[in-house]
Structures are given as C-alpha cells and as structure tokens.
Amino acid sequence: MLDAAPTRETVLEVNNIEVIYNHVILVLKGVSLTVPKGGITALLGGNGAGKSTTLKAISGLLKSERGEVTKGQILYRGENTADKDPADLVRRGVIQVMEGRHCFEHLTVEENLLTGSYTGKNRAQVAEDLEMVYNYFPRLRERRKSQAGYTSGGEQQMCAIGRALMSRPETILLDEPSMGLAPQLVEQIFEIVREVNAREGVTFLLAEQNTNVALRYAHTGYILESGRVVMEGTAQELRENPDVAEFYLGMSDKGRKSFRDVRSYRRRKRWLA
Amino acid sequence: MSDTILYAMEVTVNGLMAGVLYALVALGFVLIFKASGIFNYAQGVMALFAALTLVGIQNGQIPFAHLINAMFGTQLHHFGWKVPAVLAILLTALVMVGLAILVERYVLKHLVNQEPIILFMATIGLAYFMEGFGDVMWGADIKKLDVGIPQGMSETVDQITYNLFGYGFFIDTLDIVAAVVAVILVVTLTLFSQYSKQGRALRAVADDHQAALSVGISLRFIWVLTWSIAGFVALVAGIMWGSKSGVQFSLSLIALKALPVLMLGGFTSIPGAIVGGLIIGVGEKLFEFFIGPMIGGATENWFAYVLALLFLVFRPQGLFGDRIIERV
C-alpha cells in the first residue's frame, strides 16, 4: 500500500492548536499534526472527537462558525495561516470538502462543479476538468442539469468532491468522503483519491469514520479522541494495533464480529426497569 | 373608442411607467439578495443617501457643515462652487463604492453564515445609521435635484396619441427616460448574473456562505461588488425619484413600494423585478382609478400587496424566483 510513498517534506503543520467555539466551548485541546507533501493522511476518531473542527481550523472556515483558534499555529508551507481567509488558502492550493455535502442547492450540478474553477484558469482547461470529473462520476453527467438540491445524498457527495477536484488543488482536506455512499462508490472514491495523489502528487488529509477503508488507502494516520491526538503512526502500524483493530475496525481475535452479536458482548443496558 | 377605454389605456401606460420606477428600486434589493441571501432593508435609505450626496456635490455643500458649526460656532455652508451633473454623478458613484467597502468591512464580514433574519436585521441597523449619517452630512431640508432630465408631459406622445385616438395621452418625459434606463440596467445585470463567472459565484454565495468560502470564492470581493452595483442602482433610483419630488426623507420610503414588486417577481430574479414592477404598477393604478373612487380611494398601498399575495398563493416563490427547495 505504501508504494506511492510521500516525500519527507512537510507541507502542512498543525502545532498544538486549541479551538474554542462561541467563546466558551473548548473543542480542541492541543492538536498537532504534520502532513507530508504528496501523502495521504487519515484523521480518525469517534463522533465529536474534533476531526471536522481540525479541518475547518486549517481551511479557515472556523471563523464562519464562530469558532477560533486560541492557541498554537497552523503553518502551510511554512506560512502562518492565521490571517488568511479561506479564499486566500484556496488560491494557495488548499481546499476543503465539507462534511455533509454543502452543495449549492439552487445551482445545477454542472454549475456547482463550475464554481470549483472560480479561482482562475482558462475555458479550455475548465472544460477538460469538467470532463475529468464526469469521467470519475458518470452519475453526475446524467444529472448535470438538475438542481443540486434535488439530487440524492450520494449524488450530492459526488458533486462536492468533484467540485473540489475542479480547482486543481495541491492539498485537499476531505471530511468524511465515504459518508452515505454505496460500497462500490466508496472504493471508487478512494481509488480516485489514490490516483489523483499518485498521478498529480496532490496531498490529502482526510477525516474518516470508515477506518477500514481509510487505513487501506492512507499512508499515515492520526487518531483523535475528545480533542486530543491519542495515537499516530503509519497506516500499517495503526492497523496492527490491537485497540485500533477492536474499536475502529470491528475485529476481534476471531476475525470480523457480527453486528448481531453486539448485544451479547457489549454490556447491555436495560431501559425498561 | 369610448372614453373609458381610452382612459383605461392611459392609466395602463402610466401604470407601466410607475412600475418601471418601482422596479428600479426593487432591482437593488434583488441584486443584494441574489448575492448574499440578504434582504437589504437599507436599499431605500441608500437611494436617499445617494441622492443627497449627488445634490450636495452638485451644489458644493460642505459636508457635516451643521455639525462643524455646532461644535466650533462657525458659519460654514457652501464651498461656493457648482459641480456639473455628470461629474457629480460619477463622484457620487464613487462614494457609493466607498460605502460598499465600508459595509463589507464593518458589517457583513462579521456576519458570514448567519441566518437571513439576522442579516436582515443588520441591514436595518445600517439603514438607521445611514439615515442619521446622511442627515448629519447634508442636512434634513428638502433639496431640489436637477441633472437635466426633462420633465413634464411628453409632447410627442400627446401628439401621436391625439392623432390616433383623438385623445392625447399623458406621459411624463421623466418616466420615459426612467423606463429606458431601467431596461438598460435590467438587461445588463441579467447578462452579468447569468453568464459571467462572478454571476455564478454570486448565486453560490446566496445559497451557502460556507461552501462558497470553501471553494475559494472571496465573499469580500463578491459583496463589495454587489453592494457597489446596488449602490449605483440606488443612485439611479434616487435621481429618478429625486427629480420628481425633491430629495428629502420620504425618498427612503419608496422601498415600501418596491417590496410587493420584489415579492411578486421573486427575490432572486432581475427580470422578475421589472415584470413584477409592471404588473404592480398597472394593477394598482387601474384599481385605484376605477374601483378606488367607489371605496374611498387611497387603495394603492394595500392593493399592491394584495395583488402580490394573490400571485404568491399560486407561486410561492414569486413569478421568476428560484424554486423553493423542499426536501428531507
């Protein structure tokens, strides 16, 4: 899996950041990450661990949610991003695909994709990129003229990812790309990630719940838990860690557990006294 | 032809003209709504402010004279020069761009990603502020605005219609000028928003601030751009209405005439503004003219809204508005 090994150069560095929402809710309590150039880095962790928050802190979208980085710093190619707004960062090549799709509802699928090429580029290249995205996601081609608000959940997800690809970024922050996608599409998206990464050297930082797939495609990974990094290492190391295997991959000593059995091995709570 | 029909025709034509004038104001609303999902309550005040500034510049008034006089006991009033109309219009347009920059910087920037009603409220604050500011800057007295647009009954129309029907229609020349200007504005703006990259970005921003940011659209640029254009539209509206009835506080209340137009046409549609304007203009004038006298008159205010309401019941997003997306 580690064939397209990343260079040693670090493109993105998060140093011990602390994030507070609404002046009172402390969410990240000192998170540090280094993302190697040209690598695929996975950010794993349970609900509310702070994965999305970390990504938003990096892309600058935090401010629009009344959150702020109160401590630590984020360096992109050695430059502090604190005073940059998201548009600046996109121009510098960092783009985020937000969790929960966020398509422009009233625009058609195609228009959505075109907004991805907002920052510059000539017509010919836009057309080429559009073609590329349609080739990745044939379903979008079929639905290109529909208003994005009326497409299915999975279609919106494809649309959001395609939109990001349109901007030809050097670093993509992907927040839960697999959410709501059919299994073969999940594989397909990760294949795309790998392909774009290998062919064009695009760096990926992806927050993912689907640990199984994520660790198959990522080079390195971090595990977050309630706002702190609790484990880091290469994908291999993580996969082999027994705790990770149990809690994040759903494997027990005897191989994959059945979901039907959860009741017997998890402490069962009675809710009718 | 019977007199009634002739009168009806005359009223209709005049209604169309009035509608165009409403549309001019509505246009400013549409632009800003399209670009940010903000219902800009301050649009009327912007028209007043633009007109005040225009007259002030034309007459060489010293801005803030009253304040300065009150504070330092001086007696400043005028610079003592006159600025030609064209130059004054250009300068005013620049002032409106400056205003757009300030608004973005001190208001909008801090309210990214908020609910529409909050943004609406912020524009109300802005309206208060600008109303006070305009008065402090230029004084609250009534001012005459004259940039050389002809006014009064159009002889040509009178002649032509007299020859045709034996009854000369009344149309105000100013209205004809306004109609031409409005059509030019609508066509340009429609082309801009439909076919340019910025136009698309504009609609994207209105849908989802955060997502727009995430694809690298600079909200700052988009907002300064649209508020500048809206400021310019306000200036045009201010000139037309100001030439009609002088420049004073009530000018800002024309926003109320633009609201039904906006709702009928759809908040997001530039052509909607003009079509809505025409429907409302004709509708209310005909109603006031024929039904009004029977029920005591002064029906125009409410009739416009009732008319818009009737349309909305059948098309809840207005005639040309974007479909309201209802999904789970």
Next chain:
Amino acid sequence: MLYREAGQFKTSYRADNQTFPIRIDRIGYFVLLAVAFLVVPFFVTDYMANAVLVPFLIYAIAALGLNILTGYCGQVSLGTGGFMAVGAYAVYKLMTAFPEVNLAIHVLLAGGITALVGTAFGLPSLRIKGFYLAVATLAAQFFLVWLFNKVPWFYNYSASGMITAPDRTLFGVNIAGPATAAWAKYLFCLVFTVALAWLARNLTRGSTGRKWMAIRDMDIAAEIIGVNPLRAKLSAFAISSFFIGVAGALFFSVYLGAAEVGEAFGINKSFLVLFMVIIGGLGSIFGSFAGAAFLVVLPVVLKNILVGQLGWPTDLAAHIELMIVGALIVTFLILEPHGLAQLWRVTKEKLRLWPFPH
C-alpha cells in the same frame, strides 16, 4: 462561586423543568417582581411612567406576541402595527359602546377580536414561507390601516378620524384618561404584562411551544413527525395576535389616549416591534423584554444625554441618536447574532465557569 448549578439537585422532572433552574436566578426573579409591584409604584413619576415604563410594558407585550409568531413559530410578520390597530379600535368601540363594562375586560376582548383577525391573515402562511410571507402580513398591515381610516363607523364618525379614549376607572381609580395617575397606569399595564408573560412561558415550554419550534426549525420534518402545520401555524397566529391586540388596546387606551391609525399603528410600528424581537432574541421570553427595554429606553437615554447633558442642538442629537442606535444594533448582532438574550446566556455560562476559563 455563587452562580452554580452544582449542589442544587433536582428530584423531579417538574423541578428540572422549571423556568429558572438555578436558585440565584429564581431569587432574582422574585425580587424583581416584588420591586416592580411593591416598590416602583410609590416612586414612579409621570415622566418615568409615560416616557419609559408604560411604553416598555406595552411594547414588551407586543414583542412577546410577535416573538411567539416569529421567534417560536418562525413566521416572519410585518403586520404588527395593523394588528395593534385592531386591538386599539376594538377597545375603542367596546369602551364607547359599553361604558359600564370594566376596561380590563374590554382589553381582553379586544385581544380576542385581534386573534380572530390575525388568524384570518395567517391563512396564506400555509403556502407562503419565509420573507415571502411578509407580503401577506404587509397586506394585512396596509389594508387594516386603510380600513380604519376609511370606515367612519370605526372612529364613531368623528370629523378627523381620530379616536380618543374616554375616562375609565377600576376599583374607583382612574386607569384611562388624562386624570390617570402614573402609578395606576403603570400597575394596570404591569399586571397585563406579567400575566401574559406567564402565559407565554407556559405555552412555549409545553407541547404547543414544541410544535411551533418544530415548524420553525424544519417545517417538513415537523409535518412528517406528526405536527399538523395548519393548526400549529394558525394557533401561533391566533395567540400572537391576541397578545398584540392587547398591546394595541393598552397602547391606545392607557398610554396614548388618542390615536390616529396611520400615525400610531403604521408600518413603522411593525418594524419597531420586529426590531425588538430580533435584538432581544428570537425565541426567548426574556429577549422580548430585553429588546423592548433596549429600544424604548435607549433613545430616551441618548436624548437626555445628548440634549440634556451635552446641550447639542436637538436635530443634530436626533440624527446622531439614529446613528448610534443603528451602530449599536449592528454591533450587538456582530457580538451575538442571537440577541441580547443569548448574550445574557453566554455571560451566565461564563460566570458559571468562572474562575476557570473553560
């Protein structure tokens, strides 16, 4: 360390559900009520009552009403002025037609009549949503004003169309008319305000309130989980209009004493009350009071400072007052988009965490 929830355990759901779960809040609330009922009446001056307290109490009722509709049920309304006019004209007709009946009853009846009118104008809300709904309410606003201006029956055929509130007494004390003492006006309004606030609180914390809020937050989902949107919206319109009608009735009979519909109940009134609700905080009872206080008191204070203390010319002061109010609205929204109520909540939350920063 005083402001803590810790140590105050709730042993029943009812205790957990009460309006002020924190003891110090509860005490503060009762102290406030006691002061309002037992202390203020002895000290209130004509100026305080007429320039500040009475308008504040009445606007608070209107704001509560609009908050129910807009803040809780999510239906934007710009018809408040028109509905207040319904309340005012209803009370005027009732007062002059049945002089022997108590004014308090008339005020309530006026609220009821307004509720009917409000419900009728709420019907389009089933199809029209968001800012578009404002058109329906604006139609109500302008149509009602026109109607009261046009039909002489409403103003008892007086030459100018003005309505004037006759003297009325309650327990032998004047509560309407020029001879009314400041404390009487104040108390009369206070009773209404407190009672209605209590009603509003009850309605919004129970299932009705939840229906409204569900409709507000996501009407489709609400319908799918079993809320009948027709009934939810119309009940919000009815209750809201009842409050606003009572406010209008008091506004005319107790506060102004004479009114002209276009002037006293014009579109500006609709906007003013909406501002109160938004600045105070949508969906918050406390916010309705905070917003009303802010917009009633602030101009008076500013005027007294600028003209009274600094001696500026009145017009300059008036303009600058507008600028300050505008700037403050924007500043508050930037600080806390969810209004004064939320600002207050965040402050309390900070206080709770104090002295630890988070």
Next chain:
Amino acid sequence: MAQALPTEGWITADGRKIGPVLMEMKNITLRFGGVKAITDISFDIREGEIRAIIGPNGAGKSSMLNVISGFYVPQEGEVWFRGAKRPPMKPYEVARQGIARTFQNIALFEGMSVLDNIMTGRLTMMETNLAQQALWWGKAAREEDEHRAAVERIIDFLEIQHIRKTPVGRLPYGLKKRVELARALAAEPKLLLLDEPMAGMNVEEKEDMCRFILDVNDEFGTTIALIEHDMGVVMDLSDRVVVMDYGKKIGDGPPDEIRSNKAVIDAYLGVSHE
C-alpha cells in the same frame, strides 16, 4: 420473484417472531418531471421484521421512504397498511398511524435542546389543549411529566444523558443521528423507518446503533425498515432485503440470497461481499 411465504409469518433463526404483512407497497411509480425515481416497485414489510432497502446512490431508496411517510405522493401504485388500502394522507396523519422515521440528511430541530427534540416525538400523543397549557393547569403539567419520564427512558437507553440540555446544533454528526433515533423512538411507532442511520459513524458507534435497533425490534416488536450502505450491518441485521437500482427493484429476499444474487452484485456490491 414472488415467493410463497407463510402468511402468518415465521420464527427466525435467533428465535424472533415475524408476523403477517404490516405494510405493502403495490406497483409504486414516482416521477419528478422527467426523472423516474421509482418505477413500478412492489414489496411488503412484515410485522416484527427488520427489512433493509439497499441500492446504489440515487436508486430511489429515500424516495421510497418518503412515499411511505406520505411526503411524496406516487403517481401510480397503492400503499397498504395493516391490511387496508391507505387513502391519500398528509404526512402528519401518517405519523399518527404509528409510522416514525429518521432522515438521511439529519432533520433535527436545530434551535431546540436534545430533550425538546425528543419530546417532539411524543407530540402525537399529547392531548391537552391550548388553554390548559397556557395556564399550566393540572393535566398539562402532569402530561408533561409523564411524557418526560418516557423520554428519559429513551435517553437512558440510547446513552445520551450527558447531552440532554445541549442545543442540537452543537452536536457532532454521530450524536445527532442518535438523537434523531431517539426522537423517532419516542413516538413508540409500529413501523420505524431508518434512512442511513449509521452513516458517518465508526465501527464502535455502529455497534451501538445496531444494538439499539435490535433491542427496539426485540423488546417492542417494532417493525423496522432500514436503508444502509454498510453491507456488514445490512447483512447481519436484516431479515429480508430489497435491492433497488435506478428506481427498479432488482432483488428481494433474505441476506444470504441477496449476497449471491448476480444482478445485485453487478449493480451494487461490486464484489461479492466476503
């Protein structure tokens, strides 16, 4: 594909009882302008079973749930519920018949606390009138307490006690999903529709979710219709699976059968699962 199933139901391998048909969709067709979201689909849901609906993105699964809950009205076809044909109904009337659901794109009431959100699930059961509530008199307060107690049990069950008073807007995705489930459960439905309840969760959380679903099904005999993309979950949990593709039904049967169904593998699974 019509299989002869015992009309009275059967007993599953793990000993649960599957009853007679609860809901039947007959030849449903749903179009949006030119788009055919559902084409002539029929299937049934039996009492007490866990019925999965799977299919590629855009296949029409969510639309099907919307048809069941009355939000979309199909152009053709009939819905039968409890042995009777359902007349045209508003969604809130459907809800009152005992059908509750969760949504794919979480549809919680963002402005309310978790507790209030779950309480909305019980709205269909609350019966005090406006006046009683306004005065907060006897019945109103008592009713509130009773329902609160029921809701607290659900909160305990779903292990979300700690966020009871938090506004839902602030919650992370996974917890929102859980709250949504709680809201649906609060309605004590006969039929529970779950639209991708486990999207955006990691294995551990999915396990929790599965446990809840199984418990609900087991202890109340609640019938469950489930859309899910995690094949592990679907195959492990469900009794029968409907497979949709481009609005058409391409498979229907027990998990094992589906797993090896050629059409299903081609259209959806990609590789035979395991």
Next chain:
Amino acid sequence: QELFFPSMVYRTGPFAASGIPLADGYADYFTLLNERDGGIGGVKIKLTECETSYNTEKGVECYEGFKGQKPLLIQPNSTGIAYQLIPKVEADGLTMLTPGLGRTSVKNGAVFRNTFNFPSNYWDGASIIIKHLLAENGDDLKGKKITLLYHNSAYGKEPIRTLEELSKKHGFEFNTIPVDSPGQEQKSQWLQIRRDRPDFVIMWGWGVMNSAAIQEAANVRYPMENIYGSWWSGSENDVRPAGAGANGYKSLNMHGANGDYPIFADLTKYVKDAGKSAGAGDQIGSIMYLRGIYEGALAHLAVLKAQADNNTKEVTPAMMRDALESMEVTEEIMAGLGLPNFAPPFKATCENHGGDGYALIQQWDASAGKWNAITDWIQSDLEVIDPLVKADSEAYAKEAGITPKC
C-alpha cells in the same frame, strides 16, 4: 427668574423640511426678545427644544419631560400630538396653543378650557377658500366642480365636513381624493383629476405630498391658478421643486407673506449677525419661518397681557390661560411688534378660543421666487362653521364626560 417655553420641533423625519424653518423662526423670535429687550418685561426667556420628529409618541415623551417645569405655553406643532395633549393639558393645568392646526372644535372654549387655536382653524380655512372662489366667480359656484385632494390622515380629513356643508349651501359639486402619506407618488390621483377636470382643486397636503402634487399638476397641465392649498401647503418648500411649473399656485395663509417687515432688521441685527441664529440664518422671510415668528409673537403677547393683568413679572401657566382667553390682537399691537399688516385681528373670549376666522390667499410667483398676498383678510362663513364646532365639541364633551362651563 425665567420664562420657560418649551418648543416642540421636528427637525428630523418626513416633515423636517417644514419643521426646520418653523422651529428656527420660533427660536429666533425669543432670542430677539432676549437680546434686544432683555426678555419680556425684564424677565429672560428660556426656550428648550424637544425633538418630536412629528411623531406622537415622542411628542408625549417631550410633554412629560417638561410638564413639571411649568411651561408657560405649549405649542405642539402637530395635529396628532395636539389631540394627544388636549385632555392632558387640561388635567395638568397647562395651556396649549395650536394656531391653525390641531382639533378644530377646541374653538369652543366652554368645552376645551385650556386649549386655543386662534387666529383661525381648518374649517375656517376651507370656508375662506370657498368664499374667495365665490368672490372670483360672481358669487355663484353652482354647477362648478371642486375636488379636495387631501393627506389621508386626521389633518387631511378636517375640511371634508365643512366643504360638504358648503357644497350644499352653494350648490357646487364636491368630491374628494385621498393621498396616502407620504404621497410622493400621485400619478393615479392626477390622472383622475385630468379626467374629471374639476374647476378647482383644494389641497390639504403636508410634507412631500405638496411638492409632488404641484409637480404632477404641472405635468398634467392642470392650471396652477385653480389649485388652492391650505396654509400647510403653501410654503417655498412646496413650490420650489416644481420650478417654473408652479407659477400661479395659490394657498391660504394665516399671516402675511410678502413685505420686508420692520422686525427683519432687528432679527438680522440682534440674531443673525450676532451669530445667534437657530439655523443657518438664511430662512428669514420664508413662510414657515414667519409662522414660527407668528407663534412666537402670540406667546409674547400673551405673556405681556398676563404680566399686565396680574401685575407681576412671574407668570404661571394658569395666568397664561386667562390671558389668552381675554386676548385681543389688533393691527396696532402687531405693528408695535414690528409686524404691520402681518396678522389678522381677533378677539378671544371664554366661549371663543379660536378667534374670528380670518385668513388670506397668497399666490406663488415663480420667477421672483416669492409669495404674494392677493387678497385682504377674508373672514370665514361663521354661520356654517359655528354649528359644526358646536356639534363636534359637544359630542366630545359627552364622550369624555365634560360639562361645558364658561
């Protein structure tokens, strides 16, 4: 020791354009008295402005603010505020003057004890216009069409009943067209006038409605000479925006318009040149400024009378009331103030708080940019007015439970 006068002004809001010169005139008049005469009878005047924006609620706040400071005379300058204050001043024992505005029937002093509205009221005004028209048309208006274009508010509706009475009496055809506030859009109204072709248009307008109407009239070529405005529709603000088109427009006035009144020299010397003007100082001589001067002069005369009657320099609101009730203003008195031929003579009594109903008609000369009085003082048709006043005030007395007494 000071004479306290509040001044309720509207220098902001929709009617600021008229409010500013009005307030300036009032203020300058008192400044003149202080500067030139050292006050009235040696007692300095303290004038405090309170901004109402022509808004009734702010008006109430102003009133409550100063009512404790023994204001000698309250001039609310707004019909809406006046209605509000009529019962209040009575209850508080204060005195109010509403010259040519407010509630017409306060003329009946037996019912409205503390409010005055001389020299003339709205109904007088309407009647004076008709009288003038009668005079112009050989005492015969039969078959003529007269249209009233009015501000759709209490103020605008005031003349309707009088005009209806008069149309019965003189046999002219009368109809009304309302214009909603603010009234900057009057297309349909003027198309209607264009169609109906009334012989005369009477306009009871206010604020921007006036200038918009005159502009539209010019546009539809309705002859300016046939339009008659009320005294609130007859200032420079109303005609200037229409430019030359407004030439020949006529309106009522309750005081003189043209002429270089001797008082101007004093105003220039003591106020303007001394840098003590309330406003920019460029309004001296404008109609609304003169109205302010007139209001000041009436207050001045009342104080003088109160001082004389009570033989004291310290005047109270109650003395002011009594003084106003027995006030008689003659040409000599006005001339003595530096305002010869400026205001109509009148005499107030206990029953008559409204004077004798005189006003004049003025006409706008656009090229010279000034108003010219074209008639002498005309007295209203009291035969018609008085019964109307009686009926309206008695209805009020009944509703409010007042027993008229004199």
